[in-house]
Amino acid sequence: MSTPTPARLVVLVSGAGTNLQALIDATADPAYGARVVAVGADRDDIVGLARAERAGIPTFVKKVGQFSSRDHWDRAMAETVAGFEPDLVVSAGFMKLAGESFLERFGGRFVNTHPALLPSFPGMHGAADALAYGVKVTGATLFIVDAGVDTGPIVDQVVVPVEAEDSVETLHERIKAAERQMLVDCVGRMAREGWTVTGRTVQFGRRPAVP
Numbered sequence: 233m234s235t236p237t238p239a240r241l242v243v244l245v246s247g248a249g250t251n252l253q254a255l256i257d258a259t260a261d262p263a264y265g266a267r268v269v270a271v272g273a274d275r276d277d278i279v280g281l282a283r284a285e286r287a288g289i290p291t292f293v294k295k296v297g298q299f300s301s302r303d304h305w306d307r308a309m310a311e312t313v314a315g316f317e318p319d320l321v322v323s324a325g326f327m328k329l330a331g332e333s334f335l336e337r338f339g340g341r342f343v344n345t346h347p348a349l350l351p352s353f354p355g356m357h358g359a360a361d362a363l364a365y366g367v368k369v370t371g372a373t374l375f376i377v378d379a380g381v382d383t384g385p386i387v388d389q390v391v392v393p394v395e396a397e398d399s400v401e402t403l404h405e406r407i408k409a410a411e412r413q414m415l416v417d418c419v420g421r422m423a424r425e426g427w428t429v430t431g432r433t434v435q436f437g438r439r440p441a442v443p
């Protein structure tokens with residue numbers, strides 16, 4: 233039986249790209265069922281872009297400041313990503329909020345991984361906020377992006393302990409180790425099995441055809 237055509241992933245990054253690297257490594261196996269067709273960023277000179285270039289993956293950078301408005305940036309992002317014809321867009325450390333144009337185009341097939349157990353600690357400092365609060369466990373959340381900030385329906389979550397001697401860095405590294413595995417597992421299942429979103433419930437698999 234022939235291997236099905238791999239799902240096309242566009243991954244968005246703003247930093248080190250270790251989640252991206254985990255996806256690149258996983259897609260080396262044809263059985264994974266997906267390939268990264270492009271990597272986009274909101275800034276240049278980041279390791280995440282270097283990882284893509286090392287893997288021979290096309291990259292693009294769209295900086296908000298290059299555009300006359302945030303909306304123009306958002307539209308440019310949507311058009312550029314659309315040019316790669318993704319089946320799924322993955323935000324993995326991407327530090328910009330997608331706007332109306334992007335969500336109109338990719339809503340429902342745009343996921344983001346966040347380093348906290350949403351709805352706790354949304355925003356740009358999930359690990360630091362969890363540590364400051366004094367929680368005993370935290371983790372990471374993969375969710376389908378909506379117009380809010382970290383409010384979309386949850387695909388999966390993973391829990392890690394907070395240790396007494398943790399710094400933000402040691403905690404975030406522990407989170408990221410678990411997060412990368414969750415991301416690879418979930419994106420692979422979405423690619424191979426599809427997914428459905430009913431209200432706030434996300435399930436792997438495709439809706440049965442209406443008889």
Ligand SMILES: Nc1nc2c(c(=O)[nH]1)N[C@@H](CN(C=O)c1ccc(C(=O)N[C@@H](CCC(=O)O)C(=O)O)cc1)CN2
Pocket residue numbers: 323326327328329330331344345346347354355356377378379380381382383384
């Ligand atoms: N429409 C959405 N877009 C994105 C979401 C989301 O939930 N809704 N999640 C982010 C990733 N993220 C948290 O997981 C996140 C990233 C950035 C921000 C934020 O406040 N960004 C500001 C400031 C950016 C900067 O200083 O560079 C902004 O975009 O203006 C909040 C949450 C991915 N996209």
Ligand SMILES: NCC(=O)N[C@@H]1O[C@H](COP(=O)([O-])[O-])[C@@H](O)[C@H]1O
Pocket residue numbers: 245246247248249250251252280324325326327345346347355356357358372408411
């Ligand atoms: N709110 C968004 C956010 O904080 N995202 C987080 O940025 C890190 C990126 O790491 P990476 O660049 O090494 O993949 C990840 O932990 C991701 O959850």
